[in-house]
Each structure stands twice: as C-alpha cells, then as structure tokens.
Amino acid sequence: MTAVRTSNTHAQAVDAAIELFSRQGYEQTTVEEIADAAQVSRATFFRRYRSKEDVVFADHELLLEEVVVMLAATRPDALDDGDLPERSWDPAVDPYLEVCRAARLVFDHHVGQRETSLARHHLLQIVPALRDRELVTTHRYERAFTKYLRDTLPADRSSTVQSIAFSAGVVAVHNAILRRWLRNPELDLVPDLEEAFAELRRGATADLVRRRELASGAASLATTTAGANGARVVVAYLEPGAEPEAVARAVRDALG
Known part of the structure; x- marks a missing residue:
C-alpha cells in the first residue's frame, strides 16, 4: 500500500x-x-x-527503480541458489532481450500516461532547463542498462564496448520512436519498436557468437573455387580445436 x-x-x-x-x-x-x-x-x-525541474520527471524516479529491480531479477546470481556457475549465454534468459523489455516498460509508461506525456513534451519544447533535465533522465536509463549487461553477459564480453553500444542503441531507438508517437499519439508504434529492438539484438548476438568463437580458437575462413565438371569446392582454414558447428558455419557462409 x-x-x-x-x-x-x-x-x-x-x-x-x-x-x-x-x-x-x-x-x-x-x-x-x-x-x-x-x-x-x-x-x-x-x-x-x-x-x-525534478518534479516534472518524478514519475521516472519510480520507473527507473522498477527497471533496475526488473533487470536484477534476471541476473545469474539472482537465478542461482548461491553456488554461482560460470556465466554463460543462456537463450532462456537473454540479457539483450531483458534490456529491450525494460525499455519497452518505459515506452508503455509514456503511452499509458498519454495526457501527461503530451503536456510534458510540449513543455520541453519551450523550457531549456527541462530539456537538460530530460537528458539527465535518459542518461540514467542508459547507465542502468549498461551496468546490467556488464554484470550479466559472459565474462569475456563484460569489459568491452558492446554493453555501452547496445544500451545506447536501445535508448536511441526508444527515443526516436517515442518522438514519433508524441507527434502523432493515434499511431500504434509498438510493432515498430519491437522490430527495431529485434534488429539490435540480432546484431549484438551475432557479434557475441563471433567473438566467443575467436576466444575459443574456433575462428575459421572458408572460400569456394571451381572444381572438375563445374563442381564447387569449399576450402576451409580453421584454427586448431574448432568445433564441428564452426566448420559447418564456415562452409555455409562460403556457399552463401
């Protein structure tokens, strides 16, 4: 209560x-x-x-707390009973997806408080101090997303720029589509938002897989050339210890 x-x-x-x-x-x-x-x-x-300035964004103080709690609940240490295993890429708990879900929560808050969101947006156009305060609020969401990814992604990724880049991308996409909605609140832009988030996740996940293969010595290069009777010959160069799926992926990429 x-x-x-x-x-x-x-x-x-x-x-x-x-x-x-x-x-x-x-x-x-x-x-x-x-x-x-x-x-x-x-x-x-x-x-x-x-x-x-602070009171205009007071609702976001509570929303940011909710976002932090929501993300913390999916961290490996929150899901484990205390004997924390080595962090790994678990499709059932995709950190990139969780960040997008948190950003969707923020978007839904704006849409759900339609009159307040529209009035606040109008004020931001005419009061510079409020625009500055909005930037502070936006940066706090971005920092929360980055910290979560650094704490949750596999250890070989936690110290790189990927966490920062993905968080910044999610916030930028969210803000761009939110501005479209604020200009025309009759539009249903949730499908656009979800598709944009999915595109960000595909890129981040593909990059993660490539880097993990490099780290495990499974890097590979494959090329195609013409063989007898017009047959295509695939020549693959792989690092020692490459897994079978890495070999298959290299061949598929070359044929593609």
Whole structure:
C-alpha cells in the first residue's frame, strides 16, 4: 500500500506541476504553488523533489527503480541458489532481450500516461532547463542498462564496448520512436519498436557468437573455387580445436 500511495503522490505532483507550468509559465510558477496543488507542504516538496525541474520527471524516479529491480531479477546470481556457475549465454534468459523489455516498460509508461506525456513534451519544447533535465533522465536509463549487461553477459564480453553500444542503441531507438508517437499519439508504434529492438539484438548476438568463437580458437575462413565438371569446392582454414558447428558455419557462409 505504501508503494501505491507513493506512486499516486508522485503522479499527482507531476500532473500539478505540468498543469501550472502550461497555464502560468515555467518561470512564473513557484514551488509553493506546486506544493499546494499537489497537497504537500513546502518542506515535503523539497525533501522529495529538490527542484521544479525534478518534479516534472518524478514519475521516472519510480520507473527507473522498477527497471533496475526488473533487470536484477534476471541476473545469474539472482537465478542461482548461491553456488554461482560460470556465466554463460543462456537463450532462456537473454540479457539483450531483458534490456529491450525494460525499455519497452518505459515506452508503455509514456503511452499509458498519454495526457501527461503530451503536456510534458510540449513543455520541453519551450523550457531549456527541462530539456537538460530530460537528458539527465535518459542518461540514467542508459547507465542502468549498461551496468546490467556488464554484470550479466559472459565474462569475456563484460569489459568491452558492446554493453555501452547496445544500451545506447536501445535508448536511441526508444527515443526516436517515442518522438514519433508524441507527434502523432493515434499511431500504434509498438510493432515498430519491437522490430527495431529485434534488429539490435540480432546484431549484438551475432557479434557475441563471433567473438566467443575467436576466444575459443574456433575462428575459421572458408572460400569456394571451381572444381572438375563445374563442381564447387569449399576450402576451409580453421584454427586448431574448432568445433564441428564452426566448420559447418564456415562452409555455409562460403556457399552463401
């Protein structure tokens, strides 16, 4: 019940602030007026939100916490009973997919709070301080995604730029499609969002597989040439210890 009340309180404060800013102007609206409209004291307002910029994005404070908890629940140490095995690529718990699910949660929040999202978007166009605050909020999501991937991907990948690149890509795609929706909220852009996320995952997963093969000494190169009677001959060069599936993949790639 406490979480529900806190959520409702934040939502009330966000709506009150946005309504006052839209009606009176950002600079002309005082903290006291926002606190009165949100039915909290001035002291409570500053304890919760610190500034006028913060209150406009107060709902995202709770949403970011939800995202972090959601991601943490799928980490290997959360899924294991304590005897943590070596981290491995588990298709049943795909870290890239989990990040996309978290970003989808953020998108659904915007769509579900349609009037608030549209009013906030309008304010961002005319108040530079709020645009700066939005960038801070966006960066916090990106950092949460990056930290999760670094903690969850196989150890040979956790120290590379892949976690940063994928997180930045997810946030960029999310924001681009969200802006399209804000310009035309009648559109259903969820299929576009999901397809874009799927494309990001395909690229990241393919890169992970290639790098793991290199790390295990299974790198290979195959070429085709013409044989007798027009037959195609595949010549494969493989590192010692290459697995059969690596050989088969090299041949398939050459024939393709």
